[in-house]
Amino acid sequence: MQTQSKMQLLWVEKYRPRKIEDVTGNDEAKALFIEWLKNKRHTKKAVLLYGPPGVGKTTLVMAAAREFGFGVVEMNASDTRSEKAINAVAKPATSYTSLDSFAEGAKSLGNVLFLDEVDGIAGNEDRGGVNAIIKIVEQSLVPVIMAANDPDIDKLRPLKKVCLLVRFQQVRIPLIIALLQKICLLEHVKAEFEALERIAQNSRGDVRSAINDLQSLSEENNSLTLQDTMMLSSRNKDVSMDETLRRYFSAQSIVETSSLLLFSSVDYDDLLLSVADNLPKRYTDATELAKAFDYVSRADLFRGRIGTENWHLLKYFNNALAEASAVNPESYKPFTLITPPIRIMTLFWTKPKRSLLQAICAKIGAKCHVSVERAREAYVPYIRLMLIKKPRNPLAAYFEFTPEEVDYLTKMGRY
Amino acid sequence: MTIVLNSKGFKLPRLEREKFVNLMHLGLDYSRDTMLFSIKSYNNIEQVIDTVSSILGDEVVFLQNCIRCGKAFPCKGCSYIEMCTTKNLPFSCVCPQCLRDRKNFEEYLTKF
Numbered sequence: 001m002q003t004q005s006k007m008q009l010l011w012v013e014k015y016r017p018r019k020i021e022d023v024t025g026n027d028e029a030k031a032l033f034i035e036w037l038k039n040k041r042h043t044k045k046a047v048l049l050y051g052p053p054g055v056g057k058t059t060l061v062m063a064a065a066r067e068f069g070f071g072v073v074e075m076n077a078s079d080t081r082s083e084k085a086i087n088a089v090a091k092p093a094t095s096y097t098s099l100d101s102f103a104e105g106a107k108s109l110g111n112v113l114f115l116d117e118v119d120g121i122a123g124n125e126d127r128g129g130v131n132a133i134i135k136i137v138e139q140s141l142v143p144v145i146m147a148a149n150d151p152d153i154d155k156l157r158p159l160k161k162v163c164l165l166v167r168f169q170q171v172r173i174p175l176i177i178a179l180l181q182k183i184c185l186l187e188h189v190k191a192e193f194e195a196l197e198r199i200a201q202n203s204r205g206d207v208r209s210a211i212n213d214l215q216s217l218s219e220e221n222n223s224l225t226l227q228d229t230m231m232l233s234s235r236n237k238d239v240s241m242d243e244t245l246r247r248y249f250s251a252q253s254i255v256e257t258s259s260l261l262l263f264s265s266v267d268y269d270d271l272l273l274s275v276a277d278n279l280p281k282r283y284t285d286a287t288e289l290a291k292a293f294d295y296v297s298r299a300d301l302f303r304g305r306i307g308t309e310n311w312h313l314l315k316y317f318n319n320a321l322a323e324a325s326a327v328n329p330e331s332y333k334p335f336t337l338i339t340p341p342i343r344i345m346t347l348f349w350t351k352p353k354r355s356l357l358q359a360i361c362a363k364i365g366a367k368c369h370v371s372v373e374r375a376r377e378a379y380v381p382y383i384r385l386m387l388i389k390k391p392r393n394p395l396a397a398y399f400e401f402t403p404e405e406v407d408y409l410t411k412m413g414r415y
Numbered sequence: 416m417t418i419v420l421n422s423k424g425f426k427l428p429r430l431e432r433e434k435f436v437n438l439m440h441l442g443l444d445y446s447r448d449t450m451l452f453s454i455k456s457y458n459n460i461e462q463v464i465d466t467v468s469s470i471l472g473d474e475v476v477f478l479q480n481c482i483r484c485g486k487a488f489p490c491k492g493c494s495y496i497e498m499c500t501t502k503n504l505p506f507s508c509v510c511p512q513c514l515r516d517r518k519n520f521e522e523y524l525t526k527f
Contacts, residue, residue, distance in 0.1 A: 025506075026506075027506070028454075028457045028505075028506065028507075032456070166458070167458040169500065169501050169504075169506065172495075172501060172508050173495040174493070174510075175482070175507075175508060175509060177514060178483075178509050178514065193515070204498075243500065333468075333473070334464070334465050334468035335465060336465045336469055337462075
């Protein structure tokens with residue numbers, strides 16, 4: 001019975017690493033995390049492990065806890081993680097010592113709080129969850145560990161400020177092949193190298209899915225040929241903006257860029273702006289640059305025509321953008337990418353000033369019975385000149401400008 | 416020309432203060448004793464490699480560490496380089512020789 005249950009066990013669970021050194025890949029991230037866990041005087045009380053799924057974040061936490069003798073209090077995506085639920089489960093875990101540590105011969109160092117998939121905290125059910133976590137991190141007496149696939153979502157921004165960030169990368173194909181070889185040896189599966197190679201390539205850095213594929217293809221007859229792997233469906237993975245831009249500018253052909261754009265999940269408008277920002281860095285030759293901008297403007301034209309419904313035109317947008325990347329592939333030299341787009345950053349940085357100008361125009365509009373737009377275009381330049389000539393102009397009092405607004409009007413640069 | 420660097424320690428020409436601070440901010444470390452730069456944090460590794468490339472004016476690649484034989488090797492000879500999202504970045508890997516060598520693999524397994 002026991003043998004049967006062992007045989008039926010998923011290989012992912014059966015070969016889940018029990019020791020830190022057995023976790024495949026991401027050695028640098030592992031070292032950083034372990035250093036943080038060992039250090040009792042943390043500069044940051046919490047750590048956020050982030051990276052694509054199946055690269056060993058949860059496994060590393062479990063293996064490390066086992067090796068260092070920590071008890072793990074875990075909350076994952078299947079639990080409701082509202083403020084109330086987090087305070088009920090996590091708060092006691094971070095404030096009190098577990099009873100296990102008083103047992104005779106106990107080696108426990110206490111608990112760690114592990115919040116898996118924190119980027120999944122969303123919606124009404126999990127209301128107040130992120131704020132509750134931040135409070136717990138600030139007050140916690142035990143290490144708080146979190147894991148996420150995408151740390152760039154807005155709601156996690158305050159959380160990132162209080163955490164040490166540890167980035168996990170996709171596990172490299174040779175490392176996955178090596179792991180699959182090891183499992184084949186232990187499971188007595190006779191596998192062709194090319195078959196393992198194909199499984200690893202298809203997994204796109206996801207160890208968990210590679211092991212699952214290996215088990216599903218080879219468990220029945222203890223052998224695996226390249227032919228057996230032909231039924232594997234390719235896994236489509238998102239490519240981030242940074243990675244998209246990097247691969248876009250280093251692409252050697254239009255075909256390479258086109259396939260990259262197909263895989264990428266970035267916002268098309270942001271991508272267009274970022275490509276336009278970075279083109280002058282990519283092409284130093286004026287003729288090449290002009291040609292590339294010509295393609296980008298064509299892509300922009302198609303983006304406008306696509307709007308929100310004509311997605312059948314997307315291939316033309318992608319083609320035009322791909323052509324801009326391959327004007328002269330030989331001239332590529334690495335450069336520091338400009339991202340996020342300058343236009344968006346400028347809007348972000350000038351927001352306080354624009355709000356101030358809006359308030360000034362609203363005051364002028366109310367007194368002069370004109371719209372805010374008209375006040376901005378027809379009144380502000382003249383009021384500005386009058387204030388420059390005579391800073392204590394009674395006009396300022398008439399329009400009820402604050403000193404900050406007068407200062408802004410007199411020092412503003414252009415209209 | 417491609418410049419090959421070892422992540423454990425590499426030299427850079429004298430830098431302006433701003434560039435030096437930027438590199439430290441991105442996750443590099445500098446030893447005054449050895450006058451070598453090394454990588455402390457891998458969170459912004461792509462930006463590190465871009466910045467170092469722009470400083471040196473040439474494409475920069477890092478050597479990889481083989482987890483089986485311990486040798487440092489470049490990504491150039493790898494068959495999976497086109498599919499690798501971390502190509503030329505300084506991470507552990509398995510060198511092409513060790514990956515194909517079954518005897519070497521079984522020897523490696525006996526260590527565990």
